[in-house]
Amino acid sequence: MRVFLTGATGFVGSAIVSELITSGHQVLGLTRSDAGAEKLASMGAEIHHGSLEDLKSLRDGASKADAVIHTAFNHDFSRFAQNCADDRHAIEAMGAVLEGSDRPMLVTSGLALIAPSRIATEADKASPDFPRVSETAAAAVASRGVRASSVRLAPSTHGTGDHGFVPHLISLAREKGIAAYIGDGLNRWPGVHRLDAARLFRLALEQGVESGPYHAVDDEGVPFKAIADVIGRRLGVPVVSKTHEEAAEHFGWFARFAGMDIPASSARTRSALGWTPEQPGLIADLDQAHYFDA
Known part of the structure; x- marks a missing residue:
C-alpha cells in the first residue's frame, strides 16, 4: 500500500x-x-x-x-x-x-x-x-x-527520543530537586x-x-509511584508524596495528568x-541512560 x-x-x-x-x-x-x-x-x-x-x-x-x-x-x-x-x-x-x-x-x-x-x-x-x-x-x-x-x-508511549510526559517528569524532578507523586502513588498509567x-x-x-x-x-497500569521511584533513583533526589492540594503547585498544568488513574x-x-508487544515495558525502558542524558 x-x-x-x-x-x-x-x-x-x-x-x-x-x-x-x-x-x-x-x-x-x-x-x-x-x-x-x-x-x-x-x-x-x-x-x-x-x-x-x-x-x-x-x-x-x-x-x-x-x-x-x-x-x-x-x-x-x-x-x-x-x-x-x-x-x-x-x-x-x-x-x-x-x-x-x-x-x-x-x-x-x-x-x-x-x-x-x-x-x-x-x-x-x-x-x-x-x-x-x-x-x-x-x-x-x-x-x-x-x-x-x-x-x-x-x-506513556515511550522509547528513545521520547519528549512526552515522562521526560517532563524528569525535567520537573531536576528543577525541584524531588521526584513527586500524589497521595499513595498507586494511580496507574498504561504504557x-x-x-x-x-x-x-x-x-x-x-x-x-x-x-x-x-x-x-x-503495560496495563504502571503505578505512578513506580515511575517516580526510578526517576528519583536515577537523579539521586528524594521521592516524595504530595497531597492533592500540594500537587497543583508542584506539577502545575500537569497535576491533572499526574493524578489520573487510567489503566487499560x-x-x-x-x-x-495477533499483536504481541516485544519491546521493553515502561519501567525497564525508563531505567536506561537515554532518558537521563542531560
Whole structure:
C-alpha cells in the first residue's frame, strides 16, 4: 500500500514510517519543513509538503494514497482547544476524500478519561468530557461509509527520543530537586513502546481497520509511584508524596495528568491483530541512560 501519514516526522510517526517501509509499503509523509523533508527522504519516504491547518494539502495527500494514518497533533496545551479543532477539521477533510472508496483510515486517539479508575477496554466509548474529539470525528467519517477507526495510544508511549510526559517528569524532578507523586502513588498509567505501537498501526491497516478501536497498550497500569521511584533513583533526589492540594503547585498544568488513574487492557486488540508487544515495558525502558542524558 501507499500510505499517507500525517505526523510522519514525529516520535510515533517516524517509527510508523520505518515499520511500513520495512514491511514493503510506500509512505507519503506530511511535513511542513525542509528539515522534516530531509528526515523523511533519509528514511525512504516520499515527501508531501503541508500542515494540519492546510486542509487542501491534506486532501491532496489522501487522494494520492491507498490508506491514511493520522498521527499529527499539536500538543501545545496553551492553545489546546484550537489544536483539537484543527485535528477534527483535518480528519473531516481527509475522510471526505476517502468516501466512496475502500481505502482505510486510522486516526490516533488517547485513553484519558475513557474509564477512570477501572481497566478500560476497546468496547468503552471515548469520553465526551475530553476536548480532543479524534474518535468522534473518525466515527462521523465512518458513518458516511469510510473504513475509519482509531488507535488509542497509551499516555506513556515511550522509547528513545521520547519528549512526552515522562521526560517532563524528569525535567520537573531536576528543577525541584524531588521526584513527586500524589497521595499513595498507586494511580496507574498504561504504557507502550513506540516500536510496538508502530507495528500495531501496520497490522491494523493490513488486516482491516473494522475491528477497532485498538489499544496500543503493553503495560496495563504502571503505578505512578513506580515511575517516580526510578526517576528519583536515577537523579539521586528524594521521592516524595504530595497531597492533592500540594500537587497543583508542584506539577502545575500537569497535576491533572499526574493524578489520573487510567489503566487499560489491549486483550481485544491482541486477539484481533495477533499483536504481541516485544519491546521493553515502561519501567525497564525508563531505567536506561537515554532518558537521563542531560
